[in-house]
Amino acid sequence: MTWLRDVLVDLADDSPRVDLAERTIMLRERRRRTTISLVAAAMVVITALGATLTVRLLPPGPQDVATRPDELPARGVGPLSHARKIFCPAGAENCRDGSWLLVTRAGRKYYLRQALPSLRPGRDSPLAISRDGRKIAYYSAEENTFQVRDLASGQTTTAPQEIPSKRLGSVSRLMLSDDGRFVAFSKVPDLKDPALLIDMREGRTRELPNRWVPVGLSADGGFITLAEYSPKARLRTMSNLWTPSKSDHTTTVTLPQHYHFSPLAPDGATVAAIENHSTAKRPCRIGDLVLLDTRTGKKRTTTVMRGLPPGVTGVSLRTWLNADEVTVLTTTVRCRPASDTPTDKPTQTNPPNRTIHAYALNVRTGKTRKLATHITQDFSSIALPGPPGAQ
Amino acid sequence: MDRNDDFREFVAAHQQSLMRTAYLLTGDPHQAEDLLQTVLLKVLGRWNRLTRLERPEAYARKALVNQHISWRRRRVRNELPTAEPPDRPYASEDPLLVRLVMRQALMRLAPRQRAVIVLRFYEDRTERETAELLNCSIGTVKSQTHYALARLRDLAPDLAPKLAGLEPEEANR
Numbered sequence: 001m002t003w004l005r006d007v008l009v010d011l012a013d014d015s016p017r018v019d020l021a022e023r024t025i026m027l028r029e030r031r032r033r034t035t036i037s038l039v040a041a042a043m044v045v046i047t048a049l050g051a052t053l054t055v056r057l058l059p060p061g062p063q064d065v066a067t068r069p070d071e072l073p074a075r076g077v078g079p080l081s082h083a084r085k086i087f088c089p090a091g092a093e094n095c096r097d098g099s100w101l102l103v104t105r106a107g108r109k110y111y112l113r114q115a116l117p118s119l120r121p122g123r124d125s126p127l128a129i130s131r132d133g134r135k136i137a138y139y140s141a142e143e144n145t146f147q148v149r150d151l152a153s154g155q156t157t158t159a160p161q162e163i164p165s166k167r168l169g170s171v172s173r174l175m176l177s178d179d180g181r182f183v184a185f186s187k188v189p190d191l192k193d194p195a196l197l198i199d200m201r202e203g204r205t206r207e208l209p210n211r212w213v214p215v216g217l218s219a220d221g222g223f224i225t226l227a228e229y230s231p232k233a234r235l236r237t238m239s240n241l242w243t244p245s246k247s248d249h250t251t252t253v254t255l256p257q258h259y260h261f262s263p264l265a266p267d268g269a270t271v272a273a274i275e276n277h278s279t280a281k282r283p284c285r286i287g288d289l290v291l292l293d294t295r296t297g298k299k300r301t302t303t304v305m306r307g308l309p310p311g312v313t314g315v316s317l318r319t320w321l322n323a324d325e326v327t328v329l330t331t332t333v334r335c336r337p338a339s340d341t342p343t344d345k346p347t348q349t350n351p352p353n354r355t356i357h358a359y360a361l362n363v364r365t366g367k368t369r370k371l372a373t374h375i376t377q378d379f380s381s382i383a384l385p386g387p388p389g390a391q
Numbered sequence: 392m393d394r395n396d397d398f399r400e401f402v403a404a405h406q407q408s409l410m411r412t413a414y415l416l417t418g419d420p421h422q423a424e425d426l427l428q429t430v431l432l433k434v435l436g437r438w439n440r441l442t443r444l445e446r447p448e449a450y451a452r453k454a455l456v457n458q459h460i461s462w463r464r465r466r467v468r469n470e471l472p473t474a475e476p477p478d479r480p481y482a483s484e485d486p487l488l489v490r491l492v493m494r495q496a497l498m499r500l501a502p503r504q505r506a507v508i509v510l511r512f513y514e515d516r517t518e519r520e521t522a523e524l525l526n527c528s529i530g531t532v533k534s535q536t537h538y539a540l541a542r543l544r545d546l547a548p549d550l551a552p553k554l555a556g557l558e559p560e561e562a563n564r
Binding site for chain 1: 395398399402403406407410411412413414415420423424427428431432435436486489490493494497508509512513515553554557
């Protein structure tokens with residue numbers, strides 16, 4: 001090995017570590033679609049010019065709707081695999097901007113027209129899916145409050161009090177209990193109106209602290225686990241939530257570093273978390289996977305994750321698949337330090353879609369296995385069954 | 392199985408090696424990313440045909456080098472490092488300074504000369520392999536190597552003794 005080679009190897013060590021596979025596939029697909037669209041448009045123009053009179057005399061043929069989503073039927077919908085928000089490019093026609101699209105495990109897609117669409121920027125409209133995928137909670141545009149819907153029977157339950165849509169905040173979180181009885185809602189910014197825990201069956205509500213993301217609720221709704229990821233990383237547990245006296249017990253622990261938190265683990269006392277090493281100068285840096293005791297904040301295990309593609313810049317922990325595996329969503333979008341972001345340009349309110357991969361992450365071994373690929377704008381635009389994580 | 396899975400495997404196996412070469416050729420992380428992205432799009436466009444080749448990465452590497460040369464012919468030279476090497480003499484054993492000086496000097500080479508340096512001395516390719524990758528004769532590779540090393544010695548006079556030692560040894564390969 002020559003001296004020059006040593007120097008060049010040293011220089012090459014500064015090369016960026018990114019995963020370009022998905023970006024390349026997406027770019028090629030986009031170009032292919034654009035080409036097909038242009039060719040198709042040209043064909044349409046030529047055909048239309050040649051046959052205008054004939055076409056006018058013929059009755060319109062049936063539209064091909066086989067690949068298009070349906071309206072959500074009154075009943076008989078199977079369990080969901082996920083839901084995602086629809087974002088429409090500028091000028092798109094017949095596109096339901098900000099609406100939720102429900103996707104069943106069998107691959108059927110349905111528009112949820114009952115839910116209030118999100119607005120960009122400023123108003124989030126959250127959706128939650130029960131852990132078994134059979135129930136959803138959403139903000140009803142008609143009732144001005146949250147509703148829970150059983151997808152198989154079509155039965156809906158409406159929250160006992162109205163919540164003005166202006167209180168939905170720009171970032172909101174919704175959690176639905178396994179049996180669909182309880183809905184927890186919190187949002188940012190935390191103005192004067194509180195976050196809520198709603199008992200849909202008994203028609204009662206209880207206030208919760210804002211900014212805290214609900215990540216777990218006991219079966220009887222009496223014990224909730226909350227996580228806060230910014231400005232500090234904290235975990236909070238609250239018990240005796242429905243007892244009339246002031247006998248609720250709250251424990252709060254502040255953690256020494258930042259994390260991306262998972263929902264509460266099936267054992268009811270642990271969360272998985274991925275270390276967040278991001279700084280203003282070096283954003284989008286993640287560390288190891290840890291298991292944290294929700295009451296004490298004590299680190300139970302630290303595990304190195306294996307099998308994720310190189311260059312992962314963002315993670316979001318979601319559904320627990322079993323006692324050992326939690327879902328992790330990843331993205332490899334390039335991050336720039338805040339100082340590199342132009343300040344003279346307006347904030348991009350409609351960022352492009354990106355590829356988000358879902359993996360099953362074994363919290364004992366750190367091994368991952370690929371589950372699915374989603375195309376959407378960001379982590380908040382996709383809902384998976386079970387409580388949300390906090391990132 | 393997704394029809395793109397083979398391509399994903401190919402990228403996972405070779406992108407870091409290609410990215411390192413791209414970075415040495417461009418001297419800039421964002422341009423390196425753009426360069427490799429462009430090449431991978433070409434690779435994906437020809438993927439069905441490339442899978443019949445024994446080593447599809449050879450196509451990607453050749454495309455990378457030639458795309459870089461093609462870009463550099465059209466682009467204004469704007470990728471010089473912002474940090475300047477010291478004006479006064481410095482210790483050629485200081486690795487940080489050596490790196491800074493060599494990076495600056497590499498950026499000042501003509502694109503084909505820089506490609507020759509990267510292929511011959513970083514990737515450790517023979518003159519024949521380098522000639523094949525650059526679509527030129529072995530004689531051109533020899534002369535480009537000679538001129539590139541001479542230019543590096545001019546640009547980094549404090550490192551000239553170390554660079555001078557390279558040519559006779561390499562000329563015999």
